[in-house]
Amino acid sequence: MKILDTRKLALAALVGSLSLAPAAFAADSAAEVQKKRLTAAEKAELKKRWQMTSDELEKSLGVGHDKAYYRKALEKLGYAITAKNYDEPDYLEYEIVKGDESYEVQVDLENGKSDKVDVTVNMWRADTTVAALRDKNYKYAYPATLSAAAEKYSDRARAKLWSGEKDQLENALGTGHERGYYRPALEKLGYQVTAVNDNDAKHLEYEIVKGDRSYEVMIDFDADTKKATEVDVETNIWEAERTEKAKGDE
Secondary structure, eight states: OOOOOOHHHHHHHHHOOOOBGGGTTTTHHHHHHHHTTTOHHHHHHHHHHHHHHHHHHHHHHHHHHOOOOOOHHHTTTOEEEEEEEETTTTTTEEEEEEEEEEEEEEEEETTTEEEEEEEEESSSOOOHHHHHHOOOOOOOOOOOOTTTGGGGTOHHHHHHHHHHHHHHHHHHHSSSGGGHHHHHHHHHHHEEEEEEEEEEETEEEEEEEEEEEEEEEEEEEEETTBBEEEEEEEEEEEEEHHHHHHTTOO
């Protein structure tokens, strides 16, 4: 199942969406979310840590092993395997958790042995992974079954689709418009605005939902002309309660 190398794409997408600290993952309201926003320096530090962890884990896991090796190796390193998205002759995909961080481990195999291992930040998380991150009393148990509808959670499967939708939405919204233009424009495109995280003279930030997909729309404005100068659409990794409800996650 050699679909797409998502390492750089996933990390860039997730860091771009980092309005919130990891502790805000289970925030119950937009008001709580607003209190836990990250500075640019904190985002850079978080990106550096994730990159380092991914690199170290890839090196520790290595290639040339059979499937059974990876479960044992991850558990020995202190990771909980919270979801098994794919388990095919040529591809194995796990979601893993340690502390408040989650990664996706993607193992390509040929003739029963791994020839490529990618570790990426886990953008689209299975329900079991979300539950593990939120439950302070979580007790680890290896997944007995594959994730249902794994294509919804697999970063490798979804990253290319996400990239295309991001570009389309940014182009459709465009710059040069006043603040009042964007919400009706999003609704016309079929998106529901579920939260407003920022709304000041120079910046507007929405959480939006369409189907089971959630994004952050971040818009910068010129203070003099009141017109938008930049529109950025990113994955919405830490969602407000209203966003989760709109997706049917609660």
